[in-house]
Amino acid sequence: MKIEVFQMERMQSTWENLVEYDMSESGVSPLTLRELVAMGFDLEKFLDVPLGYSQSNGTLALRETLAKIYPGTTAETFQVTNGTSEANYMAALSQLREGDVFALETPNYMQLWGVPRSLGAETRTFKLRLDRGWEPDWEEFERAVGQGTRMVYVSNPNNPTGAVLSDAAMKRIVERCDSVGAYLISDEVYLGAEISRPRTKSFWGMSERVIVTSGLSKAYGIPGVRIGWIVGPKEMIAECWTQHDYVTICPNKMSDEIARVAVKNRERCYARTRELLTANLEIAREWVAGFDGFLEWREPEAGAIALVKYHADVGSAELCERMRVRQSTLVVPGAYVGLEGYLRIWLGGREEYMREGLRRIGVELRACAVPAGR
Ligand SMILES: Cc1ncc(COP(=O)(O)O)c(C=O)c1O
Structure with a gap:
């Protein structure tokens, strides 16, 4: 049985432990065994x-x-x-x-x-x-x-x-x-x-x-x-x-x-998830608004990721590669989830991590938003 490489997972497993900011994640900051002991x-x-x-x-x-x-x-x-x-x-x-x-x-x-x-x-x-x-x-x-x-x-x-x-x-x-x-x-x-x-x-x-x-x-x-x-x-x-x-x-x-x-204890787990995501959505909302229309999205209703459309003439894999190399920040290209022209960005981390990860992504987005030659 021959199977193609699962592009997104392979990209993550290759780089996620080598970059400073892994914004390619898709869950919430995980629970510890101690927290599970507290739940019983x-x-x-x-x-x-x-x-x-x-x-x-x-x-x-x-x-x-x-x-x-x-x-x-x-x-x-x-x-x-x-x-x-x-x-x-x-x-x-x-x-x-x-x-x-x-x-x-x-x-x-x-x-x-x-x-x-x-x-x-x-x-x-x-x-x-x-x-x-x-x-x-x-x-x-x-x-x-x-x-x-x-x-x-x-x-x-x-x-x-x-x-x-x-x-x-x-x-x-x-x-x-x-x-x-x-x-x-x-x-x-x-x-x-x-x-x-x-x-x-x-x-x-x-x-x-x-x-x-x-x-x-x-x-x-x-x-x-x-x-x-x-x-x-x-x-x-x-x-x-x-x-x-x-x-x-x-x-x-x-x-x-x-x-x-x-x-x-699922309601307890879900409540923890909601609290984290609600705070991070606010941060992401401000961040997207700071791009004056260069970024477009429909706010996620659920889940720990945001799918953001960018208006620039560069492929998503190339853009994410720049983020990895220049900003040590990993992001999932839209091309790997079946939609070119978008980025999939993590929303489930701790506040300081989110802010710095988004800042770094923003540096590369702003660089490609400026028309060449200006
Ligand atoms: C929709 C969806 N299904 C399945 C998985 C894999 O989940 P698991 O870690 O439980 O194997 C993921 C992981 O990102 C996912 O997003």
Whole structure:
């Protein structure tokens, strides 16, 4: 199986630990083990737990805890994974065969651009449009999702736009998937990271063909424990379990236990995330306004990133390379999330870090805003 390089992740893993300011991140400043102990993780007791294998589809205790937050589910409707990325991978791997059609929105996180292609599926895209509040271009959507489409992927709240789909848009997506017999994967890892709006509605329960992937990395603020999950129809989850046994066998034992504490305390985690993002959005708002129209954005409603359009005649990869080399600051080029002419900028850090990171990005933006020769 040949797979293309995941451009954004490769750029991050190459440079994120070498630059002074990593503004390519996409979560909130993470929780510590001490904070999780304060929420009820019994570290002292865990010191005596033998570090054997854990239950390969996630402990019953964790799956039962998860079942409480998705109406109508039981432990059998979950596969616990090593992060949301493994959840997405397993969902695609369990269903896609050579010649299948897979559709995804762009811009996007782009993991499920590369994976379906590596499995021999035809990958189609439909655009999200800034001039429509980042909702899908419906003509493109209907062209991409037709008879024979096997799976559709959306991230809601979306990485990188920070937009949340309206109820009407969700209904339209589900109805179309149902009518053509496609599974819908809704990646909800940012659900709970709302900044200025009520809680995002989950796609879960809208149809028998909905699969939700999620995890602790974003809204919860705990990416380092590497816990994600898939919730879906029982037969589909059983196939994911089969795949999972071949790939990583099981989640990390300590992480599984931490996840139970985190999920039980999710409102506390979400509140911490909202507080941080609300303060940072204010900083980003002032920063964008300081460019007098050179930058354009729709403020993110949720999530720890901002997608900013710049008006200059330079490619986003080239612009980000200048930021890295001259400012020791890493930023994700729009080209790596499926939308040229934009930058994806982190919003989830501590105040001083955010201010300095944005200042450095601003230096390079201002340099390219000045017409050559002046
Ligand atoms: C939409 C989306 N899905 C999945 C992932 C991967 O998450 P995890 O760290 O839980 O594997 C990311 C990470 O940025 C993401 O933005």
